Amino acid sequence: xxxxxxxxxxxxxxxxxxxxxxxxxxxxxxxxxxxxxxxxxxxxxxxxxxxxxxxxxxxxxxxxxxxxxxxxxxxxxxxxxxxx
Numbered sequence: 001x002x003x004x005x006x007x008x009x010x011x012x013x014x015x016x017x018x019x020x021x022x023x024x025x026x027x028x029x030x031x032x033x034x035x036x037x038x039x040x041x042x043x044x045x046x047x048x049x050x051x052x053x054x055x056x057x058x059x060x061x062x063x064x065x066x067x068x069x070x071x072x073x074x075x076x077x078x079x080x081x082x083x084x
Contacts, residue, residue: 002069003051008042011065015040018058029053 005011015025026036031050038044039054046054046066055062 002045002071003048003066004045004069005039005042006065006067008040012040014058014060014065020057025054025057028057 012022015022020028022037022040023033025040026033029036029050030053031039035044035050039046039050051062051066055065058065
């Protein structure tokens with residue numbers, strides 16, 4: 001499962017509305033600047049702790065800015081095996 005931003009532009013707007021740059025957002029939740037930038041740009045997904053710190057910082061609910069993508073492997077059938 002992956003935690004993903006719902007909308008990158010809305011997240012960046014929310015940061016600005018709360019007075020944060022991407023750099024200050026990262027500092028506020030104690031993550032590196034590159035990691036903060038990657039989250040804000042949607043190129044990297046936050047872990048559960050970072051997502052929790054983010055929603056607490058921005059005073060929103062998890063579902064306001066994130067969603068959980070369920071990545072399931074395709075079910076493989078045993079029908080390809082030959083019975084001898």
